Amino acid sequence: MKYATTIIINKPIKEIIEAFEDPDLLPHWQRGLKRSRVISGKNGEVGSKRKLYINMEGQSIKMTETILKKDLPEEWHGKYSSKGMESIQKNYFESLSENKTKWTSYSEFKFSGFMKLVSKILPDIFKKRSILVQQDFKAFIEDGKSVKTN
Template sequence: MKYITEVIIDKPRQEIIDAFENPDLLPHWQRGLKRSRVISGENGEVGTKRKLYITMEGQSIKMTETILKKDLPNEWHGRYTSKGMESTQKNYFEAINENQTKWTSYSEFKFSGFMVLVSKLLPDIFKKRSKVVQQDFKAFIEEGKSVKTN
């Protein structure tokens, strides 16, 4: 499954990159994120792996993030793996002008086991989640609205 999502954010690109890269801010725009920790590598660098603990749709999910490419402020790519799913996210940040940035995310998912069935029955759930993440980030960076619940 592949799809593209994008959002226009009314902030300068560097301000967006600073927030995107700050692991302490993740709980404010990653809905359901309970905690995260680096398990190998140096925080923020290519090859670094981070364990993410997420509650989504009432389910607890452990996910591993691996940074695949980092060419900021232009692009950042990561791979996310969890039971039955692997996804690659390619994120691009384009300065529209000095106070607006377009964030485009190319997502590709591969499923195994039970998740194959979930992807067939609820294909839109993944794209909706991606859009929610981008909208939550936009609300956080523009208005200071946090989704943090704990």
């Protein structure tokens, strides 16, 4: 499954990249993220791996993030792996003006086991989640609205 999502954020690209890269801010715009920790490599560098603990739709999910490419402020690519699913996220940032930035994310998913069935029955949930993440990021960086729960 492949798709792209795009959002315009009313902030300078420098501010967006600083927030995007700050692991302490992730719970404020990654809905359901309970905690994360680096498990190999240096935080934020290509090849580093981070374990993410997420509650989503009543399910506890452990996911591993691997940074594949980092050429900021223009692009950042990561791989996400969990039981039954692997996805590649290619994020591109473009400064449209001094205070306006376009964020385009290209997503590609591969499924196995039970997740293959879920992807066939509910294919839209993945794209909806991607759109929600971008909207949550926009609300956080523009208005300080956090999705963090205790």
